[in-house]
Amino acid sequence: MKKIEAIIKPHRLEDVKEALNAIGVAGMTAYEVKGYGRQKGHTEIYRGAEYTVDFRPKVKIELVVDDDAAQAVEDAIVEAARTGNIGDGKVFTYDCAAAVRIRTGERGPEAL
Amino acid sequence: MDLKIALDTVWVLVAGMLVFFMNLGFGLVESGFTRAKNTVNIISKNFIVFAVATIAFFVVGWGLMFGDGNGFFGTQGLFMLSGADNSPAVAEAYEGVYSAISWTGVPLLAKFFFQLVFAGTAATIVSGAVAERIKYVSFIVFSFVLVAFVYPVVGHWIWGGGWLAELGFWDFAGSTVVHSTGAWAALAGVLVLGPRLGKFGKDGKARVIPGHNMTSAMTGAMVLWFGWFGFNPGSTMAADPGAISHIIVTTTFAAAAGALAATVLAWTILGKPDIGMTINGALGGLVSITAGCAFVSPGSSLIIGAIAGAIIVLGVLLLDRVKIDDPVGAIAVHGMGGIFGTLAVGLFAQDAIAPGTTGNGLLFGGGFGLLWNQLIGVAAVGAAVFGVSLVVWLAIKATIGVRVSEEEEMEGLDIGEHGNRAYPDFVVTETTF
Numbered sequence: 001m002k003k004i005e006a007i008i009k010p011h012r013l014e015d016v017k018e019a020l021n022a023i024g025v026a027g028m029t030a031y032e033v034k035g036y037g038r039q040k041g042h043t044e045i046y047r048g049a050e051y052t053v054d055f056r057p058k059v060k061i062e063l064v065v066d067d068d069a070a071q072a073v074e075d076a077i078v079e080a081a082r083t084g085n086i087g088d089g090k091v092f093t094y095d096c097a098a099a100v101r102i103r104t105g106e107r108g109p110e111a112l
Numbered sequence: 113m114d115l116k117i118a119l120d121t122v123w124v125l126v127a128g129m130l131v132f133f134m135n136l137g138f139g140l141v142e143s144g145f146t147r148a149k150n151t152v153n154i155i156s157k158n159f160i161v162f163a164v165a166t167i168a169f170f171v172v173g174w175g176l177m178f179g180d181g182n183g184f185f186g187t188q189g190l191f192m193l194s195g196a197d198n199s200p201a202v203a204e205a206y207e208g209v210y211s212a213i214s215w216t217g218v219p220l221l222a223k224f225f226f227q228l229v230f231a232g233t234a235a236t237i238v239s240g241a242v243a244e245r246i247k248y249v250s251f252i253v254f255s256f257v258l259v260a261f262v263y264p265v266v267g268h269w270i271w272g273g274g275w276l277a278e279l280g281f282w283d284f285a286g287s288t289v290v291h292s293t294g295a296w297a298a299l300a301g302v303l304v305l306g307p308r309l310g311k312f313g314k315d316g317k318a319r320v321i322p323g324h325n326m327t328s329a330m331t332g333a334m335v336l337w338f339g340w341f342g343f344n345p346g347s348t349m350a351a352d353p354g355a356i357s358h359i360i361v362t363t364t365f366a367a368a369a370g371a372l373a374a375t376v377l378a379w380t381i382l383g384k385p386d387i388g389m390t391i392n393g394a395l396g397g398l399v400s401i402t403a404g405c406a407f408v409s410p411g412s413s414l415i416i417g418a419i420a421g422a423i424i425v426l427g428v429l430l431l432d433r434v435k436i437d438d439p440v441g442a443i444a445v446h447g448m449g450g451i452f453g454t455l456a457v458g459l460f461a462q463d464a465i466a467p468g469t470t471g472n473g474l475l476f477g478g479g480f481g482l483l484w485n486q487l488i489g490v491a492a493v494g495a496a497v498f499g500v501s502l503v504v505w506l507a508i509k510a511t512i513g514v515r516v517s518e519e520e521e522m523e524g525l526d527i528g529e530h531g532n533r534a535y536p537d538f539v540v541t542e543t544t545f
Contacts, residue, residue: 009522011310011522014310042527043531044527044531044532044533044536045530045531045532046532046536050531085519
């Protein structure tokens with residue numbers, strides 16, 4: 001099993017979700033995060049004073065899939081999340097050692 | 113000093129202050145019904161619009177609206193309240209150039225303040241409909257033109273002794289003058305702007321873009337309802353005990369009936385009593401009783417409010433169907449509610465309630481005459497305001513532009529337009545457009 005984490009632009013989440021549904025991914029976890037990479041931050045103003053905001057709002061999604069599905073999932077995320085502009089995000093893939101479905105106790109790929 | 117003048121002036125000014133307070137109501141309703149990333153932009157628009165309206169109405173709006181002139185606009189005392197005037201003298205004793213409003217016995221500046229807060233209301237209606245995609249500067253420019261020229265000219269037709277007043281068209285506190293005018297201007301803006309990104313999916317279906325704060329929306333609606341106690345009863349422009357008591361009851365009855373009707377209808381159609389529909393139903397009831405609040409009975413006001421509440425629910429759903437993106441429902445509430453309310457005068461007016469004004473409406477044996485006049489007024493104001501506003505919006509689009517960039521719209525107008533954010537201590541990230 002592989003765990004795939006992707007950090008994407010928030011407004012791409014809908015498209016990424018649709019793309020993953022289209023290739024049969026059954027579920028995922030998404031949360032709001034803040035971060036920065038090469039994009040760096042931007043300047044905001046508060047009552048006339050400027051300040052720099054380094055951390056920009058992003059969405060992080062996590063999902064665990066079968067080994068053979070991992071490549072297709074990576075590709076689908078990259079394609080759906082890409083705008084071509086700086087700050088599009090990154091995808092990371094890790095090995096996943098175990099998985100258990102709490103309700104039934106199933107283990108391994110059956111639990112996904 | 114005459115006690116009546118003192119009482120009338122205090123009443124007009126207090127009522128004017130209540131109408132001023134409606135700016136807060138609009139700000140809260142509109143920011144509540146839109147997304148967190150655009151909150152600073154919405155409240156900025158709702159704040160500055162009254163400042164813009166104040167200058168615009170002082171410079172030329174008042175003169176165009178109330179100055180003596182022809183049937184279409186005022187020509188005397190045009191700029192900066194410069195015309196001769198001996199208010200609070202009334203009727204034959206009045207000597208001045210603002211004779212269309214010489215029926216009220218209060219000082220000139222009390223008349224000006226009360227009319228100013230109405231002009232500001234018309235402008236602030238536009239704000240919600242064009243929200244979440246309009247450039248800040250473009251909204252400011254349009255608001256100035258609306259209050260300086262568009263609103264006062266149609267206002268002159270009806271309240272300034274113009275051709276609709278001569279015809280026998282009645283709009284007591286502004287279902288048409290204020291609310292429909294704002295809504296027609298907003299509709300033109302919405303058509304020039306186009307819908308928000310992501311409002312209509314690839315399949316063409318309307319998608320929900322939920323507002324971020326229902327507490328704010330509800331607070332705003334209550335502030336508006338409260339402000340309407342100045343808007344309608346204040347339009348007597350005199351502390352006339354019978355009239356203001358009558359009007360405050362018809363006003364609140366229509367709001368109550370509108371809220372209930374919209375809730376029941378939404379519950380039936382959508383399966384749930386949607387608070388957004390309850391709020392807009394109450395506001396629709398208020399808008400629709402504004403024209404007739406002094407001319408119809410409390411019983412009739414319940415019927416008018418209930419019908420308006422139903423119209424608002426169907427109107428909001430219809431606008432989604434025809435791909436007109438109005439984030440807060442302003443076109444349904446102020447446009448459809450305003451049109452219906454104005455026509456309702458032609459149906460429900462009773463001569464006995466305000467003798468010597470409207471006469472009886474269709475349902476009280478007055479025949480079609482009044483209804484026909486109301487229809488002419490609704491159509492004329494609609495065509496004029498929509499047509500002129502469309503030209504103004506297109507001119508703004510061709511010069512300074514009207515819509516923010518796609519990227520800015522997705523990131524939110526708060527950062528893009530203002531460099532501010534409304535809730536800096538929270539992560540508030542939009543996961544759709």
